[in-house]
């Protein structure tokens with residue numbers, strides 16, 4: 001990935017475009033974590049994802065922990081955090097292959113309460129690809145011991161930059177239609 005260098009935050013500022021998407025490459029942290037729009041100003045993943053990489057077998061591996069700010073019950077993660085981080089990390093698998101996609105469907109199994117501020121791991125792989133659809137699955141485990149805490153599977157649909165332009169046009173039409181009411 002072409003970059004313009006690493007700033008004080010350790011976030012690499014890209015200057016290239018993803019092949020085939022026409023979209024600017026998203027910034028990555030020193031740990032290789034692609035930052036979404038909401039996390040760019042902070043320069044870190046607010047969900048607590050610290051490292052991400054693609055291994056030789058094509059499996060994406062993440063190191064993370066649930067920040068205390070996402071605590072639900074005492075010392076355990078809010079289920080919304082678990083679902084959000086699984087959505088985010090499963091969607092990073094196409095990104096790691098240079099492909100932009102959006103979540104079309106997501107199913108989450110909450111196997112055990114997820115402790116906050118403990119090292120966790122997440123493995124993500126593609127079960128299969130059909131046309132523009134990626135069928136992706138993943139498993140979250142406690143880093144020491146490997147006990148399974150949560151599983152997720154879903155469908156991601158590949159997109160290019162026209163996705164956002166179409167959405168903006170659709171939204172403008174909705175706003176216009178309601179203004180006369």
Ligand SMILES: CCCCCCCCCCCCCC(=O)SCCNC(=O)CCNC(=O)[C@H](O)C(C)(C)COP(=O)(O)OP(=O)(O)OC[C@H]1O[C@@H](n2cnc3c(N)ncnc32)[C@H](O)[C@@H]1OP(=O)(O)O
Pocket residue numbers: 023024026034035036037091101102103104105130131132133155157
């Ligand atoms: C400027 C930007 C920078 C970028 C930076 C990024 C960086 C960071 C990363 C951040 C990333 C954040 C990412 C996020 O946060 S994603 C956020 C959550 N997800 C969304 O917002 C998606 C909202 N939904 C949609 O936009 C549409 O409904 C989609 C795109 C999903 C389908 O719309 P549409 O129907 O018009 O698409 P199509 O006609 O081209 O169909 C395509 C294919 O898909 C099949 N299909 C469709 N739906 C489903 C379904 N539910 N189950 C199974 N399959 C489904 C369909 O049959 C067809 O199959 P085939 O005929 O090809 O076989």
